[in-house]
Amino acid sequence: MTATKGLEGIVAASSSISSIIDGVLTYRGYNIDELAEKASFEEVAYLLWNGKLPTQSELDALKSQLGEAATVPSEVIDGLRLYPKGANSMAALRTAISSLALYDAEANDPGKEANYRKAIKLQAQMGTVIAAFARLRQGQEPVAPKSGVGVAHNFLYMLTGEEPSEVAVTALDKALVLHADHELNASTFAARVTVATLSDIYSGVTSAIGALKGPLHGGANEAVMVMLDEIGTLDNVEPYIQNKLNNKEKIMGFGHRVYRTGDPRAKHLQQMSKNLSELNGDSRLYDMSVRIEELVTGQKGLKPNVDFYSASCYTLLGIPRDLFTPIFAISRVSGWTAHILEQLADNRLIRPRAEYVGPVDQHYVAIAQR
Numbered sequence: 001m002t003a004t005k006g007l008e009g010i011v012a013a014s015s016s017i018s019s020i021i022d023g024v025l026t027y028r029g030y031n032i033d034e035l036a037e038k039a040s041f042e043e044v045a046y047l048l049w050n051g052k053l054p055t056q057s058e059l060d061a062l063k064s065q066l067g068e069a070a071t072v073p074s075e076v077i078d079g080l081r082l083y084p085k086g087a088n089s090m091a092a093l094r095t096a097i098s099s100l101a102l103y104d105a106e107a108n109d110p111g112k113e114a115n116y117r118k119a120i121k122l123q124a125q126m127g128t129v130i131a132a133f134a135r136l137r138q139g140q141e142p143v144a145p146k147s148g149v150g151v152a153h154n155f156l157y158m159l160t161g162e163e164p165s166e167v168a169v170t171a172l173d174k175a176l177v178l179h180a181d182h183e184l185n186a187s188t189f190a191a192r193v194t195v196a197t198l199s200d201i202y203s204g205v206t207s208a209i210g211a212l213k214g215p216l217h218g219g220a221n222e223a224v225m226v227m228l229d230e231i232g233t234l235d236n237v238e239p240y241i242q243n244k245l246n247n248k249e250k251i252m253g254f255g256h257r258v259y260r261t262g263d264p265r266a267k268h269l270q271q272m273s274k275n276l277s278e279l280n281g282d283s284r285l286y287d288m289s290v291r292i293e294e295l296v297t298g299q300k301g302l303k304p305n306v307d308f309y310s311a312s313c314y315t316l317l318g319i320p321r322d323l324f325t326p327i328f329a330i331s332r333v334s335g336w337t338a339h340i341l342e343q344l345a346d347n348r349l350i351r352p353r354a355e356y357v358g359p360v361d362q363h364y365v366a367i368a369q370r
């Protein structure tokens with residue numbers, strides 16, 4: 001038995017949710033480029049869960065279900081009040097989402113319909129929890145979710161307490177479409193492994209949030225913004241990046257396990273970053289990002305991934321950088337729950353083997369003789 005480090009190239013599940021073939025990403029067979037231009041996030045969530053685009057009445061029904069489910073139990077909000085103000089936002093999200101299960105009477109109901117309802121609840125409540133956490137830590141009261149608006153609109157509204165601009169809603173909605181699913185990425189795999197033991201959907205999503213938090217995965221979008229903040233000016237890009245490359249340090253937001261010729265989502269986020277810069281009349285972050293890309297691609301051949309330009313986009317939308325990875329979770333919970341439903345529909349325990357490389361033929365030595 002020989003291990004493949006990081007399971008690179010190992011096919012560990014069959015799935016009909018999303019595919020990456022020859023560098024092309026599709027959700028249920030629809031090219032991400034087309035969905036990014038034409039679909040709303042709610043249409044995409046429906047597509048991931050049901051395998052088909054919704055009709056108008058199916059979409060209206062989903063939107064009203066999401067609206068009704070967006071209110072988080074007061075006990076969970078009261079729990080958020082007790083978190084330290086400086087708590088890591090992904091740790092706070094992981095804890096709060098786990099606690100939602102305590103107040104859901106059907107949390108442990110394994111039925112297909114109950115799990116679908118829970119997928120909608122988790123989708124609806126993710127943004128409410130993040131916005132409430134972000135406000136409470138600043139000494140502000142949470143803002144109750146609105147009905148009749150989409151997930152992106154509702155999140156921005158609950159975060160600021162003000163009606164978001166159409167530009168901001170459209171940009172965030174597109175970012176949510178682009179982040180919704182990505183085959184067997186680490187957090188989705190974690191979710192599938194967890195529910196394959198026949199544990200519940202909240203446990204699966206809690207595992208996934210834990211995996212997304214890491215800077216080699218979803219946490220990279222925040223790490224990109226830390227880097228941009230450290231660099232500060234266009235003039236400083238070259239010495240900063242050169243120094244990192246000379247020291248063989250990783251440049252966050254570049255590289256990918258699966259894509260070798262570039263992440264198809266990055267170009268949409270780059271364009272969004274450019275557009276938002278023009279609208280804001282401030283191209284500093286965009287110009288710095290483009291220069292970083294020139295240097296890293298030029299010297300290492302590495303291309304930006306989904307996390308690279310999303311950092312400047314979210315900052316240009318006025319979002320604090322430690323909410324970037326939670327926003328990723330608002331989108332990806334659609335994919336996580338779709339994969340959980342798929343896993344449970346044809347379940348088998350996920351239990352690979354390990355190649356043993358430790359000592360052999362050891363014999364117990366009494367403690368006094370060690």
Ligand SMILES: CC(=O)SCCNC(=O)CCNC(=O)[C@H](O)C(C)(C)COP(=O)(O)OP(=O)(O)OC[C@H]1O[C@@H](n2cnc3c(N)ncnc32)[C@H](O)[C@@H]1OP(=O)(O)O
Nearest residue numbers: 215216217218220249250251252253254255256257305307
């Ligand atoms: C939503 C997402 O999860 S997208 C990914 C987000 N993560 C990041 O942006 C973090 C930065 N990128 C990385 O760490 C990696 O490219 C990963 C984690 C995405 C993929 O990792 P792996 O497939 O395991 O590649 P691995 O880390 O082994 O890198 C292979 C080689 O490329 C180099 N490399 C990979 N990414 C980078 C990078 N961002 N900067 C500099 N060098 C890099 C490695 O140092 C390594 O070089 P070596 O062979 O000389 O040692």
Ligand SMILES: O=C([O-])CC(=O)C(=O)O
Nearest residue numbers: 181182184185186257306
């Ligand atoms: O697929 C991966 O390994 C990481 C990624 O890009 C994602 O989850 O969107």
